[in-house]
Amino acid sequence: LLGLPQEVRNKIYRHVLVYGRSIPITPDFCGTPGLIRTNRQLHEETMNIWLHHNIFILHVRDCCPVAPQGFFIGNKHQRHWLYQAPWLTYTWSGEHHWDNLRDWLRIYH
Numbered sequence: 001l002l003g004l005p006q007e008v009r010n011k012i013y014r015h016v017l018v019y020g021r022s023i024p025i026t027p028d029f030c031g032t033p034g035l036i037r038t039n040r041q042l043h044e045e046t047m048n049i050w051l052h053h054n055i056f057i058l059h060v061r062d063c064c065p066v067a068p069q070g071f072f073i074g075n076k077h078q079r080h081w082l083y084q085a086p087w088l089t090y091t092w093s094g095e096h097h098w099d100n101l102r103d104w105l106r107i108y109h
Helices: 006-017 040-052 098-108
Strands: 023-025 056-061 088-093
Touching: 006 040
Parallel strands: 023 056, 056 088
Antiparallel strands: none
């Protein structure tokens, strides 16, 4: 794969990594696809394609997000890789539990 021209590799990456449907973020979400984790070069060539050409959905129930462990940990420069995704959307359901929302905002900001 790495012996092919970059343009051809990018087409292959898009074919493999762009799902054409939204990707739900759940507590058991395993993270990046294996291709991205293969080695440093593939990570550098594929991560932006995966993040910028897919739509990720985070479900918020009762004003408390349902997210993978570690999603809200770290400072703004070290947060979960999903914060880099331009197409991270939120769905809302349940009741308005303002204490949950306040706690979430404290962690997020």
